[in-house]
Amino acid sequence: MLTQVGTPVMIVATALGSLVGQPSPEPGPGGDLWGSVSCSETPSPACDLDAGSGGGSAPPPRPDRAGPRGSDPPNGGGADGAAQPVDGVRCSYVISDYEPPGGGLVPASYSRLERRPADVVVEPVSAVVREQQPEPGEDGAWYLWRCSGDGFRDSLYRPPVWIPDGEQAPGAAGPSPAELAEQARERLRLPDPAVGVSPVGDQLVNLPTWLWLDGDWAPIEATASVPGVSVTARAVPESSTWVMGDGSEVVCRGPGTPYAPGADPASSSPDCGHTYRRSSAGEPGEVFTASVTVSWTVTWSGVGDGGTFPDLTTTGEVAFRVAESQALVTGGG
Amino acid sequence: MRRLSLALVVALALVAGCSMGAPSAPTPPTTPEVPASQPLPTPSADDVAGQEALAAYRGMWADFVAAGTTSDWQSPDLGRHTTGVALTNLSRGLYADSANGLVTRGEPVLSPEVSSVEPTGAPVRVVVTDCGDSTNSLKYRLSDGTLVNEGAGGRRLINAVVERQSDGSWKVSDFGVQEIGSC
Numbered sequence: 001m002l003t004q005v006g007t008p009v010m011i012v013a014t015a016l017g018s019l020v021g022q023p024s025p026e027p028g029p030g031g032d033l034w035g036s037v038s039c040s041e042t043p044s045p046a047c048d049l050d051a052g053s054g055g056g057s058a059p060p061p062r063p064d065r066a067g068p069r070g071s072d073p074p075n076g077g078g079a080d081g082a083a084q085p086v087d088g089v090r091c092s093y094v095i096s097d098y099e100p101p102g103g104g105l106v107p108a109s110y111s112r113l114e115r116r117p118a119d120v121v122v123e124p125v126s127a128v129v130r131e132q133q134p135e136p137g138e139d140g141a142w143y144l145w146r147c148s149g150d151g152f153r154d155s156l157y158r159p160p161v162w163i164p165d166g167e168q169a170p171g172a173a174g175p176s177p178a179e180l181a182e183q184a185r186e187r188l189r190l191p192d193p194a195v196g197v198s199p200v201g202d203q204l205v206n207l208p209t210w211l212w213l214d215g216d217w218a219p220i221e222a223t224a225s226v227p228g229v230s231v232t233a234r235a236v237p238e239s240s241t242w243v244m245g246d247g248s249e250v251v252c253r254g255p256g257t258p259y260a261p262g263a264d265p266a267s268s269s270p271d272c273g274h275t276y277r278r279s280s281a282g283e284p285g286e287v288f289t290a291s292v293t294v295s296w297t298v299t300w301s302g303v304g305d306g307g308t309f310p311d312l313t314t315t316g317e318v319a320f321r322v323a324e325s326q327a328l329v330t331g332g333g
Numbered sequence: 334m335r336r337l338s339l340a341l342v343v344a345l346a347l348v349a350g351c352s353m354g355a356p357s358a359p360t361p362p363t364t365p366e367v368p369a370s371q372p373l374p375t376p377s378a379d380d381v382a383g384q385e386a387l388a389a390y391r392g393m394w395a396d397f398v399a400a401g402t403t404s405d406w407q408s409p410d411l412g413r414h415t416t417g418v419a420l421t422n423l424s425r426g427l428y429a430d431s432a433n434g435l436v437t438r439g440e441p442v443l444s445p446e447v448s449s450v451e452p453t454g455a456p457v458r459v460v461v462t463d464c465g466d467s468t469n470s471l472k473y474r475l476s477d478g479t480l481v482n483e484g485a486g487g488r489r490l491i492n493a494v495v496e497r498q499s500d501g502s503w504k505v506s507d508f509g510v511q512e513i514g515s516c
Contacts, residue, residue, distance in 0.1 A: 030482075030485055030513070031471055031472045031480065031481035031482040031485030031486075032467035032470060032471050032472065032485045032486040032487070032513070033394075033397070033398065033401065033437050033439075033441050033467045033470035033471070033472075033486075034441075034465070034467055034489055034491075034510040035472060035481075035485065036425075036426035036427070036429045036430050037397075037422055037423060037425075037426035037508075037510055038489070038510040038511070038512065039509050039510060039511055039512075040512065041426065041429075042422040042425055042426060043509075044418050044419075044422060044507050044508070044509060045418075045494075045507055045509075046492050046493065046494050046507040046508050046509035047492075047509030047510075047511070048509070049460065049492040049494070049509055096428070096432070098406075098425070098428045100420075100421045100424060100425070101407065101409075101411060101412060101420055101421065101424045144428075144429065144432055156429070156433045156435075156481075157429050157432050157433055158429055159422070159425035159426050159428060159429040160425055160428055160429065
């Protein structure tokens, strides 16, 4: 069976007031006065002012950038945007309502928020490296961001960065919601049909056979996520189709009804059954080779988006030995 | 009154006698205890710029500390001593603090010095270098008042570019705060 992944928690910009930092041994930006305005958080030309050196010489690697966590917030990189995302480190971005101080900039963030379907974009690394401030007249938005990777996760958001519209192209920018949805779909673990049949053992000609599926007839979910973005695929069982091996096919809307001990053996299943009219003698192996196929509708949702995948099916096989009714020696009838 | 004026005149005469060739601009009266052999400091344009820059630098962090008590990233005071990237980056940092539910309490210890003045004679750009100590200026969670992390403070090398504005004021236009332990 599938272990269901927890429902993703989406963080939206409008909930900023409640974004209290999660417990973490080591918050990203640091815990002193300058923690959120240091050169690792808000790099600027003044960060390269080196007392004594006339510039041109390569600055020494900064100690706080060693190791996985320092390894680099995407906007902390080299001057020419050459910083590469480190393997295993992913950063997620949350659109914010930040507006820089000082007049001149049109406060258009709220309308942007409204027209953007997704609150979150993933990994526009190249954009962030290049740019922290908007060009005049450029469309875009300010995003809070944080990173995670092997063994660490920023507990705190980093100062907002400017990302122009269109920079967060799929592919170059990590999985899009639809691509994540595909991953989630592939992670769906649909149970094989567990066939229940009554009578147990041989079936009898002209005696109703009850057909049902054991186990839960319930939706299955799977989630694919990168930090900050989760997409859930959901498969819902819709019908079970029984191919009985004698040329007939039975479509049941649900899992069928288990035969209850004590019920009249001659009664038919209320919703999923079949009555063989001939014996399986002479069939290969002296049995009717039958199958049951469960059809699942599959949808996905996440980051304010959603869609439908083609149906999935799961199939099980079962062999029915059907004997002539004169073999029936027990029970009333 | 008469005696006081006379004393001033005497003092000024003494001063003038000691600084031959000094500009005619009135120098402030000084106490007669000034050793006669030491030339009186005449504030040069560079000196004035340096003092203005240091004041802007200290003012910037004072306003930042004040805004940090509520992580008020929209505080209009942030622009009193800063402009441009410096102003935006202060605001961005406070926005992140606000989003993270953090506030800052306590004051840093500053010891800024002027490291360059350009161009000399008619300066418009001063670089201030500091080794700021944030040991007692730390971030706290607004939710429960606890420290974000213990022992987070320390000494940081800070360079700031202070520029003369068109209205004659001096404002910090950019700053770079290095990691803890950098000075």
